[in-house]
Amino acid sequence: MNKTNIKVGIPRGLFYYQFYPLWKSFFEELGAEIVLSDNTTRKILDDGVKKCIDEACLPVKIFHGHVASLKGKVDYLFIPRYTSISKKEYICPKFGGLPDMIRHTFDELPKIIDTEINLRKSNRNALKAAIEIGRYFSDDTDSIKKAYRKAMANYREFRQNVKNSTIPVELLGKKTAGAETQSKEEGSNRTLSNENQSNEAPLNIAILGHGYNLYDNYANMNLLAKLKELGSRITTVDMVDGRVIQEKSKLLNKKTFWYFGTKVLGSTFHLLDRDDIDGIIYIMSFGCGIDSFICDLVERKVRRTGSIPFIIITIDEHSGEAGLNTRIEAFIDMIRWRNNYENNISSYGQPVYLR
C-alpha cells in the first residue's frame, strides 16, 4: 500500500546537482509529493550563514539556507547520510555528518530521512538504502524495488546526457519546470547551451570542482554563463567518462580515498593528454578540506607537465562579483592573445611556453 500525499522536502544543494533525477523519479514513483527549495538566492545564503557555524564551507552554509526555507512546508526532509558512493572511497566527513549537523542546528524541524548510503564495501547497499527510504512511503517491498529500478534508469540517462556535454543545470531545469519560475529572476537572458555566443573562435575551457560549486549559479556568480558569453565551450569533470577516470587514476602513487579526489585527479590526467584544451579553471570553496589537497595536486600536475593556462577561483560568502569578472576576463583574454599574437618564442632568454 502506498501512503499518498506525503510531502518530501529536498534542499537544492550539495548532491542535488548529481542525484536529483534519481531521487525525483524514486519518490514520484512511490506517490510522494516533492517540494524542492528554490534556486539559491541572497536570502537563502544569508539564512544559511546565520544558522550554520562559521567554519563550514560555502556549500554547506547554502544547504543550511535551503533547509531553513523548507521548514514548516513539508512532512519529511530528505537529507540522507552519504558516507560513500563508490568502492573504497568516501565523500567528505561533512556529508557523513550532515543530518546530525542539520538536526542539532535547527529547532522544530520536520522528521529527517537520514538513511545511511554507504557503498564503500558493496554496491548492493544502494538497494538496501533505497528500501529503507521507501519504507517511509510504502509497505510493499516490490513496488519500492520497482521504483528504485526506474529511478536508476532515469539517473543513468541523466548521466549519459551530461557526458554528452550537456550541463546538468539545464537538464535539471527542464525536469523541474514547475519549480523553475523563481530562477528566472537572475541572469534569465543567459542561456547555458554549449553554443558559441561570441564572434571569436571558441575556446575549450575545462572546469574542475565539486558539482555544487560548478552548477549553483548563485554560488559561483554565473561563472558558466559568463564563460559562454566570452566564447568558450565548457567541459566539466562530469563530462569525463568514468572508465577513463578509473584508468587514469592508476597513475597516482596512492589512489585517493575520496570519490571526488579520484574523479578530479583522473580527469586532470585525461585533460592533460588531450591537446584541444585551452585552459583549466578550478573552482573551490574556501575551507574545503578535500579541495585544499586535490586542488593543490592538480595545480602541481598541470604546472609540471604542460603549458595549459590554469586558474584557481576560491569562492565563499564574501566573494565579490566584480573581482570574479575581472579575473575571468583576464584569463580568457590572456589565452586569446597568446593564440593570436604569440609566436611561442620569447624575444629574450628562455622561451615562455614550452610546447
Add this chain to the structure above:
Amino acid sequence: MKITFPHMGNLYICVKALLDDLNIDYIIPPFSSKKSLELGTRFAPECACLPLKITIGNFLEANEQGADTVLMAGGCGPCRFGYYCEMHREILADLDVNMNVIALEPPDGDIKELLKRIRELTGGFNVFKIFNAVKNATKIAIAVDELERLTFKIQPREIEKGSVNSIYKQFRENVVKTRSSREIKELIKNTREKLSHVKINDKANPLRIGIVGEIYTTIDDYTSFDIQQRLGRMGVEVDRYVTVSGWITEHIMKQALKLPRDLSYAKAAKPYLGTMIGGHAQETIGNTVLYSQKGYDGVIQIYPLTCMPEIVAESILPAVERDYDIPILTLIIDEMTGEAGYLTRVEAFIDLLYRRREKTRVEGKYILSGD
C-alpha cells in the same frame, strides 16, 4: 639512509625507542617551532590543515641536518591525514628536496607491500626483533602518557608553582640523549620519582576541564600553545582521553588484529552523531558527554582551521552543551592565531567556570560574587 619522522607531542619518544631498538639510523627533527611553522606555511597549500604545514617544516629542518627518508603513517580516510604522505611527497619533490617518503600502511590492503617497506627500513626481517621493538615502543608510549597524566594531576596542586613543569621539561629534553628503550624506561621511572617528591596542597579543589578535539592539536604542546601545562599552572586539572598510546593500541593494533575496542565514546556519542565520519569527531562528541557525566566543570575543544570532522562536531556540540549544562569553549588554531587573544579567551573561560561553581554552592540560587 637517515630516517626522520614528524613531531606530534610525545610521539618522538616512542618512535625513538622503536628505531633505537631496531638499530635504524635516524634524526629527530628539531622541536616544532615558529621556524617549522613558517617553512611549512610557505610551501603547503593555503587551506590545508595546520598539522600538514608543521610536519613539512619538521621534514625540511631534519633535511638540513642530513635526513633523507621520511617515515609517515598512512590511512584510508575520510580524514585528510591519510593522504598526508602523498602531499609530503609532492611538495618535497617540487622543492627539489631529495627525500624519500615511506608510508607505513598496506596500500589497497596489500600486506606484502607493507612488509617489503618494513624490510627496506630494517634491512632484514627478524620477526622476533621487530616484535620486541614494537612491544617496547608501545609500552613506552603508554608509560609516557601515564607520566603526562600524572603531571596533569599534580600541577594544579603544587605549592611551589612551576616545579612540575621544570621536571617535565627536563624529561622531554633528556629523552633525546638516551640510546635505547631501556634507558628511556629508566628515565621515565626517575621522573616519576621526582614528581612524587613535589610538595602538594591536599586541600586544593581545582577546576576540572576535559580537552577534546582533533588529535594533533590537542596532543602537540607547541601547536596548542602549551594549553595543558598552562591550565595546570593556572590551577586547573585537565584531562584528555585521546593520547598517542591510545591511538597506537586502539586505533592501529586492535583494529588490525580485529580485537574488541573500547567504544564507550561511540556509545556516548550515539544520540548526537550516529556513525564514524572520520578523524576524531565521534571521540570529541562522546568524550564531551563522558566528561559531563563525570562532573567536569567544562570542556575545551581544539582543532586546526578547516578540519572537516571537527567542524561537524563543533556544530553538534551546542546540543551537548544544552543537554548536559556544561560550558564548552572551541579554540581553532592556524598559523595566524595570536597567543594573546587565544589566552584571553582561555582565561575568560576559566573565570566563567569559577563563577559557575560559586553559583551552585548557594543551594542552586543564582548568587554571584558582588551581589
